[in-house]
Amino acid sequence: MTRLKRWARELGVLALLIFAVMSGVDFLRAPQAPADFGHQPLQVVDSQNVTLLEQSQQRPLLVYFWATWCGVCKMTTPDVAKLAEEGGNVLSVALRSGDEDKIRQYLAAKNIAMPVVNDPRGELSAQWDIGVTPTFVMIDKGNVVSTTTGWTSYWGMKARLWWAGF
Structure with a gap:
């Protein structure tokens, strides 16, 4: 039993270390929202102008910055699209x-x-x-709630959107 406790403790320490490193990297890579970003009109391809403030007023919004040439984006974009197809509040920006x-x-x-x-x-x-x-920005009621960069899973995006609502 002591061996199991030791493994559990070491696994816990490793999980905390991974979380700390990931949080530090996200902090260093975090985008800086421009002043009054919520009111800037954005033209959606094949659609009308929107603002981040109106898009995030009723429920949290995931703003997904991606590029067609980005290797990691090729893995995350289908998950973002799946989230959008399921009714998730998503707006993407192709860089x-x-x-x-x-x-x-x-x-x-x-x-x-x-x-x-x-x-x-x-x-x-x-x-x-x-x-x-890719960069993921969670916005609720016109305020940036959280950001993350690099690969994230479908469930990670859903969890971040859910958490942004609190």
Whole structure:
């Protein structure tokens, strides 16, 4: 039994260490929301203008910064699209991935349907100080609640959206 306790304790310490490192990396990579970001009109491809404030008023919003050329994004984008298809409050921003036709073609080829704001020259990502793709920003009622970068699972996204509502 003492051997089992030792393994459990070491596993707990390892989990805490991993959590601390991941939190530190997220802190260092965290984007900085521009002043009054909630009111800035954003043009969704094939749709109307929206603002992050109105999109996050009723329930938390996941803003997903990604790129067609990003290797990790190729793993996370289908999960974000699945979340959007299930009714999750999602808005994605395609960084330096070409014009709107190229974005449409990419999404159609991958059979992905989600709202996308195109940022062809990286101006929006520069305003947010996005240095890593993918970046996930949780917004509730116009306030940034949390951010994370790099790979995250479908369930991790769902949990972050759920937690952002508290």
